Amino acid sequence: MVTELKVGSYTLKSRLLVGTGKYKDLVETGEAIAASGADVVTMAVRRTNLGQHPNEPNLLDVISPDRYILLPNTAGCHTADDAVRTCRLARELLDGHNLVKLEVISKSRTLYPDVVETLAAARTLVAEGFEVMVYTSDDPLIAIELEQIGCVAVMPLGAPIGSGLGLQNPYNIREILDQLSVPVIVDAGVGTASDATVAMELGCDGVLMNTAIAEARDPVKMAHAMRLAIDSGRLAFEAGRMPRKRYADASSPETGLIE
């Protein structure tokens, strides 16, 4: 019932995009991701531990590239060069799949996006044929620039990564939505289901989250809650809310009353 979302060359049935970090184990990861109903699932690229546990289960055994649209991220990269290298490795790892989540994060306790390095990496990646979904600040000017560079989705933060504070600046997010024609997906900051619904009611095209599900007491149940929250928010946005009024307006007819 919710309209599909087109991101670059992909069509998503679910507007909830989820991460795979911070889960207790791969079993819980698989169950929570399945319960979320997400099509797009993020993953990280890291050095293989050499000489240790050669038969350790791999994330890709649980989150199959045949079932999900994998979105490798560049988390942990602090420069454009490292982010570009990570994306090239991810493309090779996933047999030529070119959809990536670009994030170049500052070395500060805010984990705020380094937009200078992000812009540089985005230019290189788009030129190399990647479809770039880009994590950025909620600065409308930077969001416009990232769209002009050719990113397929712009993903402003709702609040700092892992903070669970909910949308802190809905006015900036609204401004970004008004200015861009590519999908705008809130990435980071959601804490609970109502935060996700607020983002969707605002008109966001989707929400990407990880910690809100993974650090819930029951991640599988929270994944289900988020799925419903995203659908509810989107449906409410599409339906169009009633106008706000300052005074009461009776729901039952005020004529035909008995005397």
Next chain:
Amino acid sequence: MKLKVNGEEESVEVSTLADYLATQELVGKRIAVEHNGEIVPKSAFTTTQLRDGDVLEIVHAIGGG
């Protein structure tokens, strides 16, 4: 010869990248390899010759947000 693999110096006696991956039980695993800063396609593992001082980065997918 000496290789630098994932930031660690290693002494090994192998001739190709495929040989090295076999010593680490990584053949057929879902990995990607960068050799001296360049991506090596899986199809080129057996033809990529390693030399003393080469630098390898070997990565895989893990959970992340």
